[in-house]
Amino acid sequence: MKRPVLIWLPALFGLLLCGLFYAGLRNPDDHIIPSTLVGKPLPEFDTPAALPGRGGVASADFTDGKPRLLNVFASWCVPCVQEVGVLARLRERGVDITGIAIHDSTTEVADFLARNGDPYGAIGLDNEGRTQVAFGSTGVPETFVIDGTGRILYQHIGVVTDADIPKLLDLMREGR
Amino acid sequence: MRRLLMALVALLLATPLGAQDxxxxxxxxxxxxxxxxxxxxxxxxxxxxxxxxxxxxxxxxxxxxxxxxxxxxxxxxxxxxxxxxxxxxxxxxxxxxxASTTTAPLWLLPLLALAGGAWIASRRLRRRAR
The missing domain is CATH 1.10.8.640 (Cytochrome C biogenesis protein)
Structure with missing residues (x-):
């Protein structure tokens, strides 16, 4: 009779579930949602200039053969203050940084840059978060590495720190 | 007076329309x-x-x-x-x-469970009928 064996099956299944749930406790959902556009071309977007006398940002600007960093930031974003100094060091090493300010205004952006330094080339203003959603970005700050053909090579979620500089420089070389 | 009232009403109606987000x-x-x-x-x-x-x-x-x-x-x-x-x-x-290959288990598991349950139930019922 195979019955005595079968009778243990539900208990075994229950134990298996317990193990699975326990493993799930130790491995919580990390709540970081990466953009699924990494590795794909930039989505269509066009933002007006955040500052007078400096260009806005459109997807067509990224296909001129030059790799760029695209930094999504905001003057109201506290960690961005810390990040701007790191971006300035990247700029000193020849990295072209394009900014997109989210839910912001010309005077606030100008004030933010005057206080914390200005590592940006062009800065676009995205008051309705359209570019952010088009990119699959979930917050500020976020930094994208865009290669010379306008393809997204990498998405950095959160503050860029000095420890990230070598990796970003490598990616910039790769994007040429 | 009436005209003023009409104008006021028009103004009240116009504001929300103008500020449509x-x-x-x-x-x-x-x-x-x-x-x-x-x-x-x-x-x-x-x-x-x-x-x-x-x-x-x-x-x-x-x-x-x-x-x-x-x-x-x-x-x-x-x-x-x-x-x-x-x-x-x-x-x-x-x-x-x-419905995609990654979510397939999510959709198929209940069907499998139902089929398994039906199989067990039918066996039981048959045995009882005998």
């Missing part, structure tokens, strides 16, 4: 609005992650609501808009799981 204001077509709201109820907010964007105060959720209303007003179907969002944020953003 589709993140918060319904579409004029009730059928489209119902479609948009139904979609918003099943799109997960990427900021406050347990909530659908219809019930979230996050700025990014408002941005998504605006985009959804605009796209639906422009004639897209809710599923087209959902696909557009999933293309950016992955399956994660949709609270309504799609």
């Amino acid at each position: 589709l993140a918060e204001v319904s579409l004029p077509d009730p059928r489209q609005e119902a479609e948009a709201v139904a979609l918003m109820d099943t799109i997960r907010c990427v900021v406050c992650q347990g909530q659908p964007i219809s019930g979230s105060n996050a700025g990014l959720a408002a941005d998504m609501r605006r985009i959804i209303r605009e796209r639906i007003a422009a004639g897209e179907t809710p599923e087209q808009v959902r696909a557009w969002l999933v293309e950016r944020y992955g399956d994660w953003v949709s609270l309504q799981p799609r």
Whole structure:
């Protein structure tokens, strides 16, 4: 009779579930949602200039053969203050940084840059978060590495720190 | 006096129309609005992650609501808009799981369980009948 064996099956299944749930406790959902556009071309977007006398940002600007960093930031974003100094060091090493300010205004952006330094080339203003959603970005700050053909090579979620500089420089070389 | 009153009423009516932000204001077509709201109820907010964007105060959720209303007003179907969002944020953003190879177990497991249960029940019943 195979019955005595079968009778243990539900208990075994229950134990298996317990193990699975326990493993799930130790491995919580990390709540970081990466953009699924990494590795794909930039989505269509066009933002007006955040500052007078400096260009806005459109997807067509990224296909001129030059790799760029695209930094999504905001003057109201506290960690961005810390990040701007790191971006300035990247700029000193020849990295072209394009900014997109989210839910912001010309005077606030100008004030933010005057206080914390200005590592940006062009800065676009995205008051309705359209570019952010088009990119699959979930917050500020976020930094994208865009290669010379306008393809997204990498998405950095959160503050860029000095420890990230070598990796970003490598990616910039790769994007040429 | 009457004219002044009329002007006042007109002014009151004109203000909300002028300040229309589709993140918060319904579409004029009730059928489209119902479609948009139904979609918003099943799109997960990427900021406050347990909530659908219809019930979230996050700025990014408002941005998504605006985009959804605009796209639906422009004639897209809710599923087209959902696909557009999933293309950016992955399956994660949709609270309504799609049928794909990764979600196949989710759809197939209940069917398998039902089939297994039916099999066990039929065996039992047959044995009892004997």
